[in-house]
Amino acid sequence: MSSHVRSAFRSMTLKKTVARPEDLFEKELLWAWLESAQLGMCLLNATGELLSANAVLAEQFAIPQEMLFGASFERLGKHIVADAELMKWAVTPDADGKRSHVFQRDYKRVDLSIQATTLRYHSGERFRVLAVTDETLLKRAQLIADLDRSSRQWEALNAGVVISDALRPDMPIIYVNSVFERMSGYSAAEVVGRNCRFLQGAETDQPDLPQLRDAIKREVNGHALLRNYRKDGSIFFNELFVSPVRNDAGVVTQFIGVQHLRSSR
Numbered sequence: 001m002s003s004h005v006r007s008a009f010r011s012m013t014l015k016k017t018v019a020r021p022e023d024l025f026e027k028e029l030l031w032a033w034l035e036s037a038q039l040g041m042c043l044l045n046a047t048g049e050l051l052s053a054n055a056v057l058a059e060q061f062a063i064p065q066e067m068l069f070g071a072s073f074e075r076l077g078k079h080i081v082a083d084a085e086l087m088k089w090a091v092t093p094d095a096d097g098k099r100s101h102v103f104q105r106d107y108k109r110v111d112l113s114i115q116a117t118t119l120r121y122h123s124g125e126r127f128r129v130l131a132v133t134d135e136t137l138l139k140r141a142q143l144i145a146d147l148d149r150s151s152r153q154w155e156a157l158n159a160g161v162v163i164s165d166a167l168r169p170d171m172p173i174i175y176v177n178s179v180f181e182r183m184s185g186y187s188a189a190e191v192v193g194r195n196c197r198f199l200q201g202a203e204t205d206q207p208d209l210p211q212l213r214d215a216i217k218r219e220v221n222g223h224a225l226l227r228n229y230r231k232d233g234s235i236f237f238n239e240l241f242v243s244p245v246r247n248d249a250g251v252v253t254q255f256i257g258v259q260h261l262r263s264s265r
C-alpha cells in the first residue's frame with residue numbers, strides 16, 4: 001500500500017472521531033484486513049460515506065483509490081451500475097445480505113454481486129462492510145485454472161490451446177498453453193491481450209477466413225486451415241478449431257481455439 005493512500009485513509013477515519021489508541025488500533029486492523037482481501041471491499045459509515053476502499057474495489061470501479069475516500073457510495077455506484085434501488089440498499093444500515101445485478105460496462109457484461117454486513121466498532125459506532133465481486137471475472141479465472149490443470153492432456157495431443165475473451169472488444173487472448181508457445185515461438189506474456197489474427201501477418205484474406213469469421217460471429221463451432229507466421233518469421237500451417245463457451249445464462253463468454261500443426265495444405 002502506498003503511503004499517500006495510507007495517509008488519505010488516516011485523515012478520513014480520524015477526522016471525526018476522538019482518536020483513542022484502542023479505536024485507532026481497531027481501525028488500522030480493519031484497514032490491514034481490507035487491503036489484504038482478494039475481493040473488492042469497502043467500509044461505509046452510517047450515512048453511506050466511503051470510509052475506506054481497497055485497491056481491488058478501486059480497480060473494479062476504475063477510479064484512483066484515494067479518490068474513493070469520503071465519496072458517497074450511492075452516488076458513485078448509481079453512476080456506474082445504473083441501478084438506484086441496489087445502491088440505496090447497499091448504503092442502508094442493517095439491510096444485510098447479498099444482492100446480484102447484471103449490467104453492461106464499456107461493452108462488457110458485468111455480473112456484480114454485493115455482500116453487505118453491518119458491524120459496530122468497539123465504541124458503538126455503526127459501519128457497513130461491502131464485499132463487491134465481479135462474478136464474470138471469477139468464472140473467467142476459474143476456467144483458466146481448470147484449463148491449466150487439464151493442459152497435460154493437450155500437451156500429450158500436441159495441440160495448441162488458446163482462449164479468447166468474448167466479452168471484451170476484439171476478443172483478446174487470455175490464455176495459451178505451452179504447445180501454442182512452442183508452435184508459434186511467442187511466449188504467453190507476449191500474446192495475452194492481442195487478437196490471434198496477428199499470426200497471419202499481412203495475409204488477412206486467406207480462403208478459410210470468411211467461414212471462420214462467420215462461425216465466430218454466429219457463435220458456433222468453426223474450422224479453418226490458416227497460414228501463420230512464427231515469431232522468427234517462418235511460416236507454419238495451422239489447422240484451427242474454435243468453439244464458443246457459454247455461461248449459465250447462455251451468454252458466450254470465451255472462445256476456445258485448438259491448433260494443430262500441419263506440414264502443408
Ligand SMILES: Cc1cc2nc3c(=O)[nH]c(=O)nc-3n(C[C@H](O)[C@H](O)[C@H](O)COP(=O)(O)O)c2cc1C
Binds near residue numbers: 163228238240
Ligand atoms: C479462440 C480463437 C483462436 C484463434 N486462433 C487463431 C490462430 O491461431 N491463428 C489465426 O490466424 N487466427 C486465429 N483465430 C482467428 C482470428 O482471431 C480472427 O477471428 C480471424 O482472423 C477472423 O477475424 P478478422 O477478420 O477480424 O481478422 C482465432 C480465433 C479465436 C476465437
